[in-house]
Amino acid sequence: MKNAKNQGIIITQTPLRISLFGGGSDLPEHFNVSGGSVLGMAINKYVYVTINSLERLQDKKIKLSYSKLEIVDSPLELNHQIVKNILIDTPFFNNDSFIDIHSYSDLPSSSGLGSSSSFTVGMLNALYYLNGVFKTPKFIAKNAITIERVKMKEKGGWQDQIFASYGGFNKISFFNNSFNVEPIAIPLEKKIYLKKSFFLIFTNLTRSSSEIQNSIKISKSIDKKQCLKMLHSFVEEGYNILYNSKKNKEMIYELANLLHKSWEIKQNLSDKISNPHINNLYELGLKNGALGGKLCGAGGGGFLLFIVPQENQVKFLEKFSKYHILNFDIEDSGSKILYSKLY
Known part of the structure; x- marks a missing residue:
């Protein structure tokens, strides 16, 4: 009314x-x-x-x-x-x-x-x-x-x-x-398993998204155009992994590998997307049980998302106990x- x-x-x-x-x-x-x-x-x-x-x-x-x-x-x-x-x-x-x-x-x-x-x-x-x-x-x-x-x-x-x-x-x-x-539209059991493998770590840095976006000059670089095409192609790969993986463990290993590839490619888009502090946190995660991850948003700070299989989670949580670990659901x-x- x-x-x-x-x-x-x-x-x-x-x-x-x-x-x-x-x-x-x-x-x-x-x-x-x-x-x-x-x-x-x-x-x-x-x-x-x-x-x-x-x-x-x-x-x-x-x-x-x-x-x-x-x-x-x-x-x-x-x-x-x-x-x-x-x-x-x-x-x-x-x-x-x-x-x-x-x-x-x-x-x-x-x-x-x-x-x-x-x-x-x-x-x-x-x-x-x-x-x-x-x-x-x-x-x-x-x-x-x-x-x-x-x-x-x-x-x-x-x-x-x-x-x-x-x-x-x-x-x-x-x-x-x-x-x-x-x-x-994947089964609830698969969605829950995936969610339990996600960990968000706060980097203690914040940044302006528009500033990061402005540093990505796509039209002036063929390499950056190729990077975006590859990142776009990962959507379909991730989509297929979610729907076609026979086992939940297989699903998170494949998704984590894809996230890691995406992380490496994004470093080429702008020197402001990451920094030594974020890179060190990411490497710390990989050394302590994470299979892959990404920096949320345009880059420069905020939250790191890691995929950690259940068998590695105790070790991972102990290593990041001094950081803010955010629990979340979909x-x-x-x-x-x-x-x-x-x-």
């Missing part, structure tokens, strides 16, 4: 994501020429957005609380570029209301798990619900992509917005300025309304 006053309290919960294969091929300058795809999953770590839209009783009409506090009278005055562009772009923003916006996250920002796009999707979802307008995950993902990649001109791919909107363990294909989401749902009260 249409909320005529555009007033109420909404809280959204939007998942972060882990990309296994294909990162970089979701850049439109690549997939509109050569196609692209990624294989990855939303996880049960979230960004929360609270919007409290009330009758205007104060001089200023927008209060925004994140790592900073902004109190302004117009979206044009905001320093937070995502919120600024969303409020300028949305036809639902009521000039007569006072709007109080808060955001929280289970994990640090700039950690390679797509938190900025999860925030964008979560805020759009909240605004639509506040105004009694139903939008599909595809519509919200496309809108978030437009906000971040077109209006803000932030360098990056499309997968973050899609995983945040849809949730799930998916293969996402990109083509002709569009995309298709295919859920990975989140099947995309952005959702956690709480709502409309006036």
Whole structure:
């Protein structure tokens, strides 16, 4: 039902994501020429957005609380570029209301798990619900992509917005300025075995995704074009491993080997993707039971994902006991309304 006053309290919960294969091929300058795809999953770590839209009783009409506090009278005055562009772009923003916006996250920002796009999707979802307008995950993902990649001109791919909107363990294909989401429909027992082999280690470094993406000058290097084609091809290989492996142990060994190949190739895309600290952590993982792994996100910091077979996990955990090891599960749902009260 249409909320005529555009007033109420909404809280959204939007998942972060882990990309296994294909990162970089979701850049439109690549997939509109050569196609692209990624294989990855939303996880049960979230960004929360609270919007409290009330009758205007104060001089200023927008209060925004994140790592900073902004109190302004117009979206044009905001320093937070995502919120600024969303409020300028949305036809639902009521000039007569006072709007109080808060955001929280289970994990640090700039950690390679797509938190900025999860925030964008979560805020759009909240605004639509506040105004009694139903939008599909595809519509919200496309809108978030437009906000971040077109209006803000932030360098990056499309997968973050899609995983945040849809949730799930998916293969996402990109083509002709569009995309298709295919859920990975493997047996639950196989999915659980895979999840129990994953370990996320925080590097204690954070970075700007757009800065890393800007350092990847694909069009000027044939080698880098070849790297992206190979990374794209790993999506299909990973997909086939998930569906065709006869034994679970065989599955994780083959996936880990593919992740390791991907790690080696990504080093050639940009000198900012990794650094000595991250390389040392990766080598430490391999020496202590991990079969392969990857740095989540564009690179430069954040979380390292390792695949560790069950027989090596005690040794691995002992070696990394001084580091933050993040437990996670696959989140099947995309952005959702956690709480709502409309006036």
